[in-house]
Amino acid sequence: MPQVTAAEISRMAGVSRATVSNWRRRHTDFPSPSGGTETSPAYDLDAVRSWLSGRGQLPAEMPAEDLRAALRERPEKGEPLRLLPLVLAAHRLDPAYLDRALDLPDRDLIRRATNLTGDAVTYGGDEAPVLRALLRCVRVDGALVAADLLGERGADDSTTTGTYRTPAEVADLMADLLPGPDQRFPADVYDPACGVGGLLAAAARRGARRLHGQDLLPVQAAQAATRLGLQFGKVRADIRGGDSLREDAFPDLGVNGVLCNPPYGNRDWGQEVLAYDPRWVYGLPPKGEPELAWVQHCLAHLAPGGRAVLLMPPATAERASGRRIRAELVKSGALRAVIALPAGAAPPPHIGLNLWVLTRFDDGAQTAPDTVLFVDAAGPGRQGWESVRDAVLGAWSAYDGGVFEAVPSVARAVPVVDLLAGPTDLAPARHVQSVTVAIRPADHLRQVRRRHAELRHAAEALIGVTERSELWTAAGKQPQTWRTTAVADLLRGGALTLLRAVPAGRVVAVDSDVEIRAGDVILPELFARPYRARVADAADDGRPLGRQHLLLRPDPQRLDAWFLTAFLSAEENVNAAATGSTIVRVDVRRLQVPVMTLPDQQRYGRAFRQVQELRDTADTVSRLADEAADALGIGLTGGALRPPDEE
Structure with missing residues (x-):
């Protein structure tokens, strides 16, 4: 049955x-x-x-x-x-x-x-x-x-680890980096770790007509072939099972485009049996550097003039064991760009991954470039994926088109000789933070004044928020106390519903099968200072709940979300519910909530909204003050601004 x-x-x-x-x-x-x-x-x-x-x-x-x-x-x-x-x-x-x-x-x-x-x-x-x-x-x-x-x-049925499905937004960005300077998308695209075919699907949406893929799991390869056949009936998809490094299913394949999100951290990738493999043109990858084996595998399948885009862990850009191969990639011109994405853009969510853009030059017809582009799309100032995408594609399009100008704190083209002079550290943040560009004094002064105007406006808003809190009064000679109830009791009574993000699986997992609704209360599962719950707003509505987060959905007829959020974040409350030593988790069921009528909850909820508004406004003022100070400093050191003569 x-x-x-x-x-x-x-x-x-x-x-x-x-x-x-x-x-x-x-x-x-x-x-x-x-x-x-x-x-x-x-x-x-x-x-x-x-x-x-x-x-x-x-x-x-x-x-x-x-x-x-x-x-x-x-x-x-x-x-x-x-x-x-x-x-x-x-x-x-x-x-x-x-x-x-x-x-x-x-x-x-x-x-x-x-x-x-x-x-x-x-x-x-x-x-x-x-x-x-x-x-x-x-x-x-x-x-x-x-x-x-x-x-x-x-x-x-699988025990494979270290591989993740590429989010659709990241897959689309990788595919958008694949066309050459003529903006023609490759007709043939290969993915040697294709999973269920997400990267190949992104290529097909942009015009690829012959897709080649291989995956270690036969069921994933079959699923990829099925999905591509369902979505793109006129596209020819040749998807095969097997280990691409040990048992390459396409040994003679040469394509103009490669997209790959390789498995990470697998030390048993076959170094011992592949020591004399002809793919290692840039050096035998160390056992602890499997990602550099995937890089060279992808380059080996590029036709002259072809381009590859790989999603890489950030450690590959700086580990000492991979220095020699990185240097060879830079010296030969194979590495064109390294792009840092923000943490959470792709699993694992706590790591900001990098995109590596590589090419295979026709030695007889092309001259290797003398610079490598670095883009830090993970730095401050990028709010939302669209901002990240615009920063990446804007910098790459200008660089690839030959009209690139450095963007302070975002993008810089670093000379190859400078990279080879040191440890060939390819971490974007280390290079873009030192950008110096010619500044037009009048333009820079306008930027400084605009930032100052924004700062003054935010400071006025901060004063307004603090003035509203002056209406608050003392509770009396002694602090108020309340009868409390545990979250576990509210769950049993149906006043709350507890949802947890599904842990991402190795291969086919999505971030979560729990969709956030406006008015939900979101809490971190792991303890950190400051520990703060927050109320989901309209911008969160429909988004998946992130891993290592919990969601409480209150019955609005019985509980006020803002009231709940504040008391769940109270320091004494959180300390009493924290468990563990090395990894400290918050047992949300043990958190205590005061027993109040709904009108009283709403009164406290309005006050807690003011507290959050104060915090948010103060953060905005702090950020704008930093930007204004940075603009002044850059202007002075770059020669665009001159200090006044008087003291």
Whole structure:
């Protein structure tokens, strides 16, 4: 009998996992576990459907959940590989034909499914339930949904670590860096660690017509081929499984474009058996530098004049063990640019990754460049992804087009001879912070005056905020005290719902399956000073909850979000709920909240809004003061400003 987990029940009903937990505790008629484990029980699918239907919580159709349940009943690890060809075949069918196939008896359905794949896969008699669930999912939810569900199962069966799915925004940025100075996008693009095909899809959207990819996990390679076939029917995609470094599936391939997000930190990449490999033109990569092996692998597959863009960990730019290879890449002209992205742009979220732009020169027709471009898009002043993207593409377009001028604190073209004179440190921040450019005195004076005007305006706003707090009064001779209740009690009573970001998996994970709503309260899971919860605003609405964060969703008829936020951030409260020694976490369920009527909560909530406004305005004043001071300093040292004669 098919079974479902609590997570799957939450998806079926369109509620949070915390709501499912509340149902289990508060409703005696909720179905009892029929399998699983004590910590992760499983429930009979039909019983859960009946219970949800009786409460009006069950959607009319749940083909995706039916497919998950059907896959759960089949423990074979190779199941996704057997089913993915059917997804692509079913996608091409007329909906009426697919409906007729779903009405067939089991034996005829199995025969039809085998025929649809061109007899590439022969399905057995016990596979009728999963085949029916798969075809129904394709019919109702779409083939991409079905392919991704099969990919989830394939990832669950894998133990591979160190690889992450490239976020769509980063994939698009990498693809936008691939065209040459003529702005023509390469027709042939290769990704040697293609995962589910996100980078190749970005290339196809920009005009690539022949895609080549390889991935260590066969199920990922199959999923990539399926997804690309579903989205880009006229594009030729040749996707293969296997280890690109040890077993290159395209040894003779030369393309004009390579995109790659290689796996990080894998010391067992094959250095011992690949010591004499001809790909190591720039030197044998040390065992602890697998990323430099991927760099040279990508360069080996570039045709003369081709370009590669790789997403790299920042340590590769500065580790002593890779100095010699970095120097060779710089000296030969293969490395064109290193671009620092802000932390959180791509997993792992706590690290700001780098983009390396590389090229393969035709020695007889081209002269190696004498500079390398460095862009620090992770520095202050970049608010939001669009700002990051504009800074990167603006600097690269100017540099690639031959009309580049350094941008202070953002971008600089560093002479090759300067890089080779030291340890060949390629960290962008170390190079762009020392930018000096010719400054037009009149223009710079206008910038200084504009910054001063902004600073004065922000200072006036700060004075206004502080004046409003003068209306506050002392509570009396002794501080007020309240009866308190724990967050755990508010969760049990339904006044709060607790949501947690799903930890990102190795290969197919997204940052989170929890979407933030305006009015939610977001808390860090790890303790750090200052520890502050915050109220989500309209800009947060619809965004995924970040990892190592928790979300409390208050019932607005019972709890004020601002009131809740302030008391959850109180220092004594947080200290009492902190656990652990090396890694200190905050047990949010132990945090205490005063018991007040909703009008009193709202009164305190308005006051806490003022506190946050004071903090935000003070931060703005501080930032603008720094910018104004920097502008004055740069103007004086750069010769654009002259101090007054009088003291």
